[in-house]
Amino acid sequence: xxxxxxERVQKKFGDVEVIPPLDLTIEDGEFVVFxxxxxxxxxxxxxxxxxxxxxxxxxxxxDGTAATDxxxxxxxxxxxxxxxxxxxxxSVRKNIAFPLKMAGMDEEExxxxxxxxxxxxxxxxxxDRRPGQLSGGQRQRVAIGRAIVREPAAFLFDEPLSNLDAxxxxxxxxxxxxxxxxxxxxxxxxxxxxxxxxxxxxxxxVLRAGNIEQVGSPIDLYxxxxxxxxxxxxxxxxxxxxxxxLASRHDAAHIGVRPEHLDIVEDGGTFSGKVTxxxxxxxxxxxxxxxxxxxxxxxxxxxxxxxxxxxDTIHLAPQSHxxxxxxxxxxxxx
Amino acid sequence: xxxxxxxxxxxxxxxxxxxLLLAWMLIPLGMTLWFSFLRYNLLMPGANPFVGFExxxxxxxxxxxxxxLINTLLLxxxxxxxxxxxxxxxxxxxxxxxxxxxxxxxxxxxxxxxMPTVSALVWKNMFMNPVNGLFAYxxxxxxxxxxxxxxxxxxxxxxxxxxxxxxxxxxLILLTAMQSLDSEQLExxxxxxxxxxxxxxxxxxxxxxxxxxxxxxIQTIFxxxxxxxxxxxxxxxxxxxxxxxxxxxxxxxLLRFDVGTGSAGxxxxxxxxxxxxxxxxxxxxxxxxA
Amino acid sequence: MARAxxxxxxxxxxxxxxxxxxxxxxPILWTILTSFKTEATAIADPPVFLAFDWTLxxxxxxxxxxxxxxxxxxxxxxxxxxxxxxxxxxxxxxWAMAFVPGRQTKNVLMWMxxxxxxxxxxxxVPLYLIFRDYGLLDTRIGLVIVLTLINLPIIVWMLYTYxxxxxxxxxEAARMDGAGLSSEVLYILTPMAVxxxxxxxxxNIILAWNEAFWTLNLTAANAAxxxxxxxxxxxxxxxFYAKLSAASTMAIAPILVMGWFSQRQLVRxxxxxxxx
Ligand SMILES: Nc1ncnc2c1ncn2[C@@H]1O[C@H](COP(=O)(O)OP(=O)(O)O)[C@@H](O)[C@H]1O
Ligand SMILES: [Mg+2]
Numbered sequence: 001x002x003x004x005x006x007e008r009v010q011k012k013f014g015d016v017e018v019i020p021p022l023d024l025t026i027e028d029g030e031f032v033v034f035x036x037x038x039x040x041x042x043x044x045x046x047x048x049x050x051x052x053x054x055x056x057x058x059x060x061x062x063d064g065t066a067a068t069d070x071x072x073x074x075x076x077x078x079x080x081x082x083x084x085x086x087x088x089x090x091s092v093r094k095n096i097a098f099p100l101k102m103a104g105m106d107e108e109e110x111x112x113x114x115x116x117x118x119x120x121x122x123x124x125x126x127x128d129r130r131p132g133q134l135s136g137g138q139r140q141r142v143a144i145g146r147a148i149v150r151e152p153a154a155f156l157f158d159e160p161l162s163n164l165d166a167x168x169x170x171x172x173x174x175x176x177x178x179x180x181x182x183x184x185x186x187x188x189x190x191x192x193x194x195x196x197x198x199x200x201x202x203x204x205x206v207l208r209a210g211n212i213e214q215v216g217s218p219i220d221l222y223x224x225x226x227x228x229x230x231x232x233x234x235x236x237x238x239x240x241x242x243x244x245x246l247a248s249r250h251d252a253a254h255i256g257v258r259p260e261h262l263d264i265v266e267d268g269g270t271f272s273g274k275v276t277x278x279x280x281x282x283x284x285x286x287x288x289x290x291x292x293x294x295x296x297x298x299x300x301x302x303x304x305x306x307x308x309x310x311x312d313t314i315h316l317a318p319q320s321h322x323x324x325x326x327x328x329x330x331x332x333x334x
Numbered sequence: 335x336x337x338x339x340x341x342x343x344x345x346x347x348x349x350x351x352x353x354l355l356l357a358w359m360l361i362p363l364g365m366t367l368w369f370s371f372l373r374y375n376l377l378m379p380g381a382n383p384f385v386g387f388e389x390x391x392x393x394x395x396x397x398x399x400x401x402x403l404i405n406t407l408l409l410x411x412x413x414x415x416x417x418x419x420x421x422x423x424x425x426x427x428x429x430x431x432x433x434x435x436x437x438x439x440x441x442x443x444x445x446x447x448x449m450p451t452v453s454a455l456v457w458k459n460m461f462m463n464p465v466n467g468l469f470a471y472x473x474x475x476x477x478x479x480x481x482x483x484x485x486x487x488x489x490x491x492x493x494x495x496x497x498x499x500x501x502x503x504x505x506l507i508l509l510t511a512m513q514s515l516d517s518e519q520l521e522x523x524x525x526x527x528x529x530x531x532x533x534x535x536x537x538x539x540x541x542x543x544x545x546x547x548x549x550x551x552i553q554t555i556f557x558x559x560x561x562x563x564x565x566x567x568x569x570x571x572x573x574x575x576x577x578x579x580x581x582x583x584x585x586x587x588l589l590r591f592d593v594g595t596g597s598a599g600x601x602x603x604x605x606x607x608x609x610x611x612x613x614x615x616x617x618x619x620x621x622x623x624a
Numbered sequence: 625m626a627r628a629x630x631x632x633x634x635x636x637x638x639x640x641x642x643x644x645x646x647x648x649x650x651p652i653l654w655t656i657l658t659s660f661k662t663e664a665t666a667i668a669d670p671p672v673f674l675a676f677d678w679t680l681x682x683x684x685x686x687x688x689x690x691x692x693x694x695x696x697x698x699x700x701x702x703x704x705x706x707x708x709x710x711x712x713x714x715x716x717x718x719w720a721m722a723f724v725p726g727r728q729t730k731n732v733l734m735w736m737x738x739x740x741x742x743x744x745x746x747x748x749v750p751l752y753l754i755f756r757d758y759g760l761l762d763t764r765i766g767l768v769i770v771l772t773l774i775n776l777p778i779i780v781w782m783l784y785t786y787x788x789x790x791x792x793x794x795x796e797a798a799r800m801d802g803a804g805l806s807s808e809v810l811y812i813l814t815p816m817a818v819x820x821x822x823x824x825x826x827x828n829i830i831l832a833w834n835e836a837f838w839t840l841n842l843t844a845a846n847a848a849x850x851x852x853x854x855x856x857x858x859x860x861x862x863x864f865y866a867k868l869s870a871a872s873t874m875a876i877a878p879i880l881v882m883g884w885f886s887q888r889q890l891v892r893x894x895x896x897x898x899x900x
Contacts, residue, residue, distance in 0.1 A: 052796050073802035085793035089815045102802035344724035347716035351780055352732065358773040359739050365750035432637040440884050441649035447883035448652065449834040451854040452872040456655050460865055466667040507899050510891045545899045552894060559743050562836035566858040580745045587749045596749050604746040611741035618896050619734055
């Protein structure tokens with residue numbers, strides 16, 4: 001079991017309020033991703049749940065019991081740190097076994113569990129090495145191994161992939177997702193990378209300056225961003241946001257159209273402009289189009305075979321049911 | 335990390351160090367300050383009347399004070415110049431690839447570990463002695479008259495001895511700093527067409543600036559207090575030719591047993607050291623934030 | 625830096641460096657050699673380098689005439705004793721400042737450092753009088769106290785710079801893993817801190833062994849460590865080169881070897897982390 005609820009949880013460092021009081025429920029077995037720009041308080045929130053920081057106010061419950069005043073070890077949670085935080089003077093086996101040893105488990109059982117975890121994580125050949133002798137990906141696995149042997153109520157991950165190179169990151173992303181499929185344990189995963197959030201999460205929590213901007217499934221957030229911040233943060237390339245006259249024509253202060261919802265038309269269309277940069281990715285091409293009267297160039301996604309060049313003039317028409325409308329306060333209209 | 339009860343425990347753990355150092359600083363310092371206002375001589379027991387700034391007036395107006403102050407500055411300045419310039423040279427050299435780096439390094443740093451009394455006596459007797467010293471032998475071979483170092487040039491000789499002791503320190507620190515220089519920076523400069531000399535002048539030397547400052551400041555703190563080397567070689571003489579401030583205060587207090595004047599001298603020495611200390615502390619403090 | 629350099633460059637570097645290194649090291653080498661000569665050979669003209677009858681008689685004479693071993697033990701007791709006591713006091717403090725830093729931590733550290741800047745001569749008189757009045761003059765315990773106090777700031781600082789390099793993440797991981805304070809200290813902190821503590825110990829023993837202000841001023845025949853004992857050779861015994869050399873060699877040899885092993889720590893310890 002691993003149902004975690006936060007009620008009016010708040011955190012101040014001195015006089016600085018990093019997390020204003022917030023409520024959040026994480027269901028048992030869910031894969032929840034906290035996402036937001038760096039410095040927005042994701043790690044702080046995670047550490048409050050872990051018990052590594054004291055809350056300044058509010059209540060944390062884990063499976064219905066009050067956990068606010070429990071020390072980290074008593075909360076039944078396991079954490080994978082961004083730096084992995086492996087014990088450098090212990091072998092891989094000892095690292096993974098450490099939480100079991102602390103729990104007073106006997107040697108035999110410890111060995112069995114470590115062996116099983118090592119097998120799952122492809123670490124069997126490395127059990128006698130020190131962390132310093134492992135590659136980044138292997139260290140990552142050891143850190144995960146140390147977490148899973150405890151069979152915790154929930155796993156906490158703080159940007160676990162940010163120290164890996166791009167190729168490894170995609171691989172580990174899949175591994176963590178598979179691990180979740182297999183264990184069905186609650187996972188809370190912190191990242192500033194919206195791609196990780198979109199691909200891994202059951203539920204995304206978008207944070208800005210300690211505030212929850214929106215909570216929902218990846219598809220929800222993509223289809224119905226609650227405000228301009230979420231609209232701009234989720235989706236890659238970013239949503240095109242347009243204000244002024246064009247927006248008022250739709251009875252809104254701002255309208256947003258994703259690059260993939262702009263059609264290139266022969267003539268007419270809503271926007272016309274010159275191509276400034278084209279990025280060919282093979283399957284897709286992204287054109288940046290300078291539209292007179294707009295501050296920022298618009299981005300449009302087209303098929304890989306579309307062959308426009310720098311300086312060509314194109315006309316763009318947003319798909320009518322894919323226009324997002326926002327009011328003066330940046331909130332979504334309907 | 336920081337939770338409530340760990341704060342309290344932390345205070346408790348720091349307390350012994352703080353209390354001890356506080357006592358170490360305040361009690362003797364307070365006493366020195368107090369004595370410096372008394373007429374107080376251990377050879378003349380009796381009342382020790384309060385005399386205001388008389389001791390200071392006496393100490394500061396004594397021509398020996400001016401001499402010792404100049405000697406102190408010459409000693410500190412001379413050693414600094416020799417060790418910093420020599421240290422930069424050695425650091426640049428030792429940073430180059432060569433055979434036997436380990437042994438060369440060991441030989442170069444060794445003098446730092448020789449206790450001051452030993453190095454002073456070895457230099458005084460086995461090298462500088464005008465009859466049996468090695469230098470006398472060298473003079474003989476060259477056909478020049480032997481030079482009595484500690485009599486004819488006492489301060490310069492002491493500067494030489496102390497420089498020998500501190501050169502390794504400067505070298506070691508500058509070498510460490512040199513090795514932290516990103517080699518890509520040097521390669522970039524090489525690509526930009528910089529000669530070995532310009533690479534030294536424009537890249538290495540500025541990179542060393544900070545380490546040089548640290549060496550200068552730390553050595554100054556220690557060099558202001560040079561004592562043993564003078565005690566065992568010249569006893570501050572001939573006359574007061576090699577007396578520095580530290581030795582002068584020692585002589586006033588423990589040779590002439592004039593506690594009052596000695597204390598006044600001590601206060602002067604503290605003020606002098608503090609001027610340097612302020613700069614040093616600033617540098618170290620800045621580093622603490624990084 | 626790994627970069628192919630021509631053999632010619634290597635040879636020149638090597639030659640210049642070795643010549644300079646040997647020149648710098650020469651006084652030590654000469655002292656060691658002289659300690660194995662007879663007094664007559666020691667002042668021979670021209671000087672003899674290696675081709676002499678090696679003898680150990682100087683070492684024996686030094687011990688017999690002056691009870692050398694006693695002073696050697698004084699040095700050991702004073703340097704090791706003051707270092708161990710210093711560590712005992714400093715470890716908890718450095719620990720707390722590194723892992724539970726508060727608003728005042730930085731100020732406390734800087735203040736501790738400032739006590740090290742106090743010139744010893746500034747407190748010579750009161751300390752001498754206190755020692756005299758409390759019967760601490762020329763006692764080992766007195767010197768242990770003084771050396772502990774003068775080196776305490778360096779010990780705290782060195783330990784602090786080492787402890788600070790232990791990532792807080794690791795301690796937090798241990799806490800998540802269920803380690804209580806005692807397991808955390810026993811299984812994680814201590815093993816990780818041992819190298820730092822050992823380096824501090826080493827450097828501080830060196831500093832205490834060579835301390836030559838307080839040892840000279842606060843001791844006489846009884847508690848004099850080697851620094852003060854050797855000073856008694858300033859005259860006229862100093863003219864007996866072979867014996868002076870034997871006494872000196874024994875005084876510097878152990879510390880020289882320790883020093884070679886502590887080059888890195890020396891930089892860190894004496895620059896208070898300002899140069900790494
Ligand atoms: N121990 C601390 N003391 C003071 N401020 C902190 C502390 N930890 C984090 N902060 C501040 O809280 C804010 C959120 O930090 P963090 O949770 O680490 O952000 P994120 O993980 O989203 O990048 C930042 O502005 C950071 O400077
Ligand atoms: Mg973070």
